[in-house]
Amino acid sequence: MKLPAVLKEYLLHHRAQNGHLAIAFDKDTFETLAVYGAPEHFGFNDLEPGKPVTHIHPALETETFDAPFQLSFLNLKPGLVCDLHYVTDQQQHFILLLDRTDQFDVISRHQQHSHNVQLSNDYFKRLIDELTATQARLYKANEEKAMLIAMLSHEFGTPLSAIKGYAELLEKGKIPADKATSVIRRNADSLVNMIHNALQYGQLHAGNAPVNHESFSLQNLLEDLKSTLQPLADSKGLTFEILPISMPETLSGDRYRLRQILVNLLSNAFKYTACGQVRLVVDGTEKTNVTFRVQDTGSGIPADKIHRLFTPWVRGTQPQASGTGLGLVISKQLAESLGGSLRMTKTSKSGTEFCLDVPVQTNTDKTVHSMRPEKLKNKHVLIVDDDKDILYLCQLLLEDLGLFVVTAHSAGDAAELFSRRRFDLILTDINLADGSGESVLDQVRAHSQKLPVLAMSALPHPKTVERLLQRGFSAVIPKPIDEQTLVDELSKIFPEQR
Amino acid sequence: MSAPVLTRKICLLGRLAVGKTSLVRRFVENVFDERYQTTVGVSIHTKTLNINAQTIKLIIWDIAGFEQVAHYQQYLRGSHGVLWVADGTEPASWQKLLAIHQNHQSIHAVPGVCLINKHDLLDQWRIRNEDIAHLQKVFGFVLFSSAKTGENVEQGFTELAKRLLKDQ
Numbered sequence: 001m002k003l004p005a006v007l008k009e010y011l012l013h014h015r016a017q018n019g020h021l022a023i024a025f026d027k028d029t030f031e032t033l034a035v036y037g038a039p040e041h042f043g044f045n046d047l048e049p050g051k052p053v054t055h056i057h058p059a060l061e062t063e064t065f066d067a068p069f070q071l072s073f074l075n076l077k078p079g080l081v082c083d084l085h086y087v088t089d090q091q092q093h094f095i096l097l098l099d100r101t102d103q104f105d106v107i108s109r110h111q112q113h114s115h116n117v118q119l120s121n122d123y124f125k126r127l128i129d130e131l132t133a134t135q136a137r138l139y140k141a142n143e144e145k146a147m148l149i150a151m152l153s154h155e156f157g158t159p160l161s162a163i164k165g166y167a168e169l170l171e172k173g174k175i176p177a178d179k180a181t182s183v184i185r186r187n188a189d190s191l192v193n194m195i196h197n198a199l200q201y202g203q204l205h206a207g208n209a210p211v212n213h214e215s216f217s218l219q220n221l222l223e224d225l226k227s228t229l230q231p232l233a234d235s236k237g238l239t240f241e242i243l244p245i246s247m248p249e250t251l252s253g254d255r256y257r258l259r260q261i262l263v264n265l266l267s268n269a270f271k272y273t274a275c276g277q278v279r280l281v282v283d284g285t286e287k288t289n290v291t292f293r294v295q296d297t298g299s300g301i302p303a304d305k306i307h308r309l310f311t312p313w314v315r316g317t318q319p320q321a322s323g324t325g326l327g328l329v330i331s332k333q334l335a336e337s338l339g340g341s342l343r344m345t346k347t348s349k350s351g352t353e354f355c356l357d358v359p360v361q362t363n364t365d366k367t368v369h370s371m372r373p374e375k376l377k378n379k380h381v382l383i384v385d386d387d388k389d390i391l392y393l394c395q396l397l398l399e400d401l402g403l404f405v406v407t408a409h410s411a412g413d414a415a416e417l418f419s420r421r422r423f424d425l426i427l428t429d430i431n432l433a434d435g436s437g438e439s440v441l442d443q444v445r446a447h448s449q450k451l452p453v454l455a456m457s458a459l460p461h462p463k464t465v466e467r468l469l470q471r472g473f474s475a476v477i478p479k480p481i482d483e484q485t486l487v488d489e490l491s492k493i494f495p496e497q498r
Numbered sequence: 499m500s501a502p503v504l505t506r507k508i509c510l511l512g513r514l515a516v517g518k519t520s521l522v523r524r525f526v527e528n529v530f531d532e533r534y535q536t537t538v539g540v541s542i543h544t545k546t547l548n549i550n551a552q553t554i555k556l557i558i559w560d561i562a563g564f565e566q567v568a569h570y571q572q573y574l575r576g577s578h579g580v581l582w583v584a585d586g587t588e589p590a591s592w593q594k595l596l597a598i599h600q601n602h603q604s605i606h607a608v609p610g611v612c613l614i615n616k617h618d619l620l621d622q623w624r625i626r627n628e629d630i631a632h633l634q635k636v637f638g639f640v641l642f643s644s645a646k647t648g649e650n651v652e653q654g655f656t657e658l659a660k661r662l663l664k665d666q
Binding site for chain 1: 506540562
């Protein structure tokens, strides 16, 4: 059949080397009127006049044919790709199929290659982004670490100089012993506090500091704060008062964390108050939470420093400022770990107020009481430590509590002593010159599964404590040893007889 | 007498390799192939759904990724609905989707559903809540999908079909 002129002209511009098919149709009924070209090449062997042209491909089923159009690279069937054109001269209407399989194959190969390259680029870009972000995090962590080391080196210098100087004065007999020991003690406490703060900040920052849950007397806590901090107030001639309002008898939670926050806030208040008073208002009017307000009559916080109050390593610029600049940061983190909040509520040249809110958890758990030292009397304890000074210190502490103490300088000595004598308790350092505290534990366990063995470790990481407890130690006592902590642990091991 | 079949053209739009072809293959043939095979031009499939006693035949236009300038204009003509496809592991994919949307005012009027695909790759998931909220605002309806596991594939197409039925 002779190809209509409109198609002839069209085909001149759209060459189809592998074959073409043209279908004339009625635009109103979509019926096929005539077929030109090679229908069998496109798989339309039964295409004949009268059949709907829209049946040749689903692409045409929603077509309105209101204007000429072209669909490139239409996948007609597996292995056959064509361009589909709607050609019209207003009187006649045609669907024209041009085989483009060869071109499609070439373009398809190129496009696949180009997309694979692009996807590889995307992948490497993601990797680079992740590496850049990791590098930035590491850089920041390294900066913080360097800042910490520099700051600690600097801060340690002051108390260490005082300790060294006063120890020398004491040796030469140039200062009364009580005066020297008071200064040495205060500076040693300061050092311990700095180390503790730095370690605790790291643990809280990493989210792995353990939270204790117990019921405790709020009254006892406040009395403890009063007796601990009153000397500080007296030394500066400040008034220190605690005002309870509708205070609950007991609280449930981590009393050590709560105490630490309050000590931090009150210590700061004392530090930055030259005259007047420091006051702690405890308000339990709201049944769901207790509010602690720490108020002072100090010189206030400069306006340009307020936004950095809770930023690590930033401390006050006043002459009396000292320490790591972590106290408030840690206090805020601790408050949040208790489900509460800490904020500065007001500051002016006549004073500052910090407000700590902690939720009240009613709990009938038995209140933890410390064991009376009398109950420890006549217990036999073996202390193992390769540091003679620490060994002697522990000996004095435990003898003061009424225990019979035997000391060993090494794991070997401990084994020898243990084989000859009976003990009620073993207290061993974790790092020994000839082994570890764990080897002492193994020696003890070879003879007795029940004998309590306590480990001593210098400010141990919670994960280390967890591992040592799983290993079989009865408790882990942090160094430097605090008498009350030791008594508390011993009270758990030797419960009061009723 | 049964209700007439409603025939509707829908287009899948999205950047290369977001999984448009995989979504169609999962929906139409219930198969999945891990290998990436680029689409050139357009591949057209059909599937008929029965929704609330109404029959709708979807003519699904799986259009090549939007990398060739304006090549897709010819395919969008006369579209009744759009399935917008992003890849939750690739930020460029939803940025591209938003750019396509912005550049094609003509398809704003037709119903659309957005699928955030590759939800099986949660370890590589990078789309943030604020990105999702933005896509939700622009496209109106967003689902997490996986052509690999089949998660929300049927639901995505069906939701679009429901919107087409409402829109008729």
